[in-house]
Amino acid sequence: MTVQNPHSGTPHAVVVGAGFAGLAATRELARAGVRVTLVDRHPYTTFQPLLYQVATAGLGAGDVSFPTRAFAARYREVRARRAGLSKIRPDERVVELDDGGVLSYDYLVLATGVTTNWLGVPGAEEHASPIYSVHDAQALRRRLQACLEQTAAGERDATHVVVVGGGSTGVEMAGTLAELRRRTIPLTHPEIGSGQTSVTLVERLDHVLAPYRPRLRDAAARALAKRGVRMRLGSTVAAVEQEAVVLADGTRLHSDVTVWAMGVAAAPEVADWGLPQGKGGRITVTQALNVPAHPEIFVAGDLAGPPDTLPQLAQPALQMGKHAGRQIAAAVKGQPVRDFAYRDPGIMATVGRAEAVLQLRNGWTMHGLLAWLAWIGLHVAYLLGGRNRLTVLIDFLWRYAGPRRTAASVIE
Template identity: 40%
Template sequence: MSDTVRDYQVIIVGAGFAGVAAAQRLAKERIRTLLIDRNNYQQFQPLLYQVATAQLAANDVAAPLRSLFRKHPSVRVLTAEVSSIDARDRSVTLPDGTVFRSDVLVISAGAEVNYFGTPGADEFSYPLYSVDDATALASSLVEQLDRADTAAATHGDCEPIDVVVVGGGPTGVETAGAIGETIERVLPHYFHDAVPRRCTVHLVDHGDTVLKPFSEKLQRYTRRSLERLGVVMLMGTGVSEVRADGVTLSDGSTLPAHVVVWAGGLKARSVVASAGLETGRGGRVDVDADLTAPGVPGVYVLGDAANIPDGSGGTLPQLGSVAMQSGKWAGRNIVADLTGGQRRPFGYVDKGFMAMIGRMSAVAEVGPKRIELTGPLAFASWLAVHAALLPQARARIGALASWPRDYLSRSRSQFVVGNRPR
């Protein structure tokens, strides 16, 4: 038997950047809001690769939702999986049959990894979209290093350790760079010389360059920086199969791998398709300029669940800054809906793109005029922006304490013990 709860003015499905930003705006107006997420924390996805490489602890990128809203009793946090969404009824159903209904429904359910039907990718590769993903990858890397170290101690040498990163976008570049720098700068201080000497990182992408949205100048800088860290670049070839012992490339050749990291793309979570809304590229909903679902009153779609128009015939990129700004904007529009005001088209403030490559090495295109930054200046800008975006003061303090240790010294004790399975 299901229970129907009708006393919420707003239901928000998903507590990512967009969902939390919308809930925080509604909290200021004391609007009765139900925020549902399968996790009881908000995760800062742009820094998950740093958890995987032990530059940050998992707690530094995960903010407890109830802590975020403890001073806002109008927002109720519910930790639950949503099994289906009925957009026209503005209701959601949980696996036990419980139904919640509201005046306004916000779908910000986030994304899931898109393996593009690649055989074995789901089973044998590590995605990087959740804290659990990051800690699982970290544990696998440490396990491989321990095995190699044991072999070096008992036999005098060890088998090669190959890591393959699939995808040349920001996640793939940052992950490959972080692992490459760890091999070059950190491992020699913790493991026998034979171990880091036998480690290789490969970056594979079917495109002809890395960081496709960036300028050619920044792409060239990124490629040179990765190669200096020992990353082997395999551009213009895709991965057609992932196996337990490596990958098969689109040209039929094979590449051995002990660890495969999948950074090849995302798509909207499958629950979005259950909502009864028309979906477009990436399984996302093509929303109107005011962030509402076309033809369905009282429904907003945000973040990785939405294709948001950029005002010139295209759509905005799937960035954390877009999600956060759209959440705040949707919150204001929802307040207008509930108080008889007027909704306004979303006005995105373009802050550009950034990607970290390694110590004192990053690229950035800042602002609508795309001012290009490289090296230490881009590196400092990346640190400042990401520290400011972390959801809690505690997380900012943790990051600001960890980063100087990681980038100015060669110490990274979490890589050795902090992310081991328990």
């Protein structure tokens, strides 16, 4: 087995994971002149906050994806490698890849993210649909469209959707599905009666959007109810069956499509890497985001388990990735690493057309049309690639601001 170091003689960093954190770390390292090999099992990076739009046919998979090699080509010091991480040999500063390759490193950044956590609920993994990857979103989209076609043809009595989880992803998914039910399905599938479709949101707490202030939680709940979403708040899911979600109180909710929008954890293979793990399988790191016994290994994004718990959102991942890159650049120059400090810019979520909630760090809040426009602007700005930004902006305007019949061309 040949150990490869494509940049022998100069500091070499291997960044595993091309998500928000991995790309931010790579960008900082490249700007500092550190040579980087960016490794990811997919040939593209995914803008996860908009996956629910792919699942509901508002956007195409290509709109939320960007080629990893195209990103790497922007920087002379960066090379991309399509592979997964199988093993770390920290004493030798070597990583083994699932394609049989081996890379040596001077510094390692682990930013592979996490995966769906089924929370031990019986039947959830078998019968519910996650929305954590492009594959997940496309599979859910096909499932929804197949159920609608079967209902329209009389092969199925109804298409009832249950969304489990009242966080941002669950609220955004439920709100979008409800708008499709009201505005699009009557045009695309006129054979389906209004009573043959429904969207239900199940949340174990007595409110949605737990990190937000009560004013915004209530505004989001009212917006969902206005769109026809049935809400089962304060309800815990006991089991998921092929066509039902069973609650802890024994209630059975008929569900032709169950969407799992709660809980994430480290992938099982992380346990094989030989690094200390904490809650949710995340890798235990110092306040500087490196592994205590191996300070040359940094962990950023959702996979990191620093002493201070951080929200698992895009902003913390971006800032952690940038911090890891900067600390490696400093270490290369013989400078000490510094602790990571998260700068909270605020949080936002959309409920549907012309309705979003926005909460800034200073406590200032907003909901409604202006918050929704801010949500669109921010998400479009963070997309990679000018084509993606333009097509997503046009698709948003077409889907939400155009006449009802324009939505019909999107869902099909």
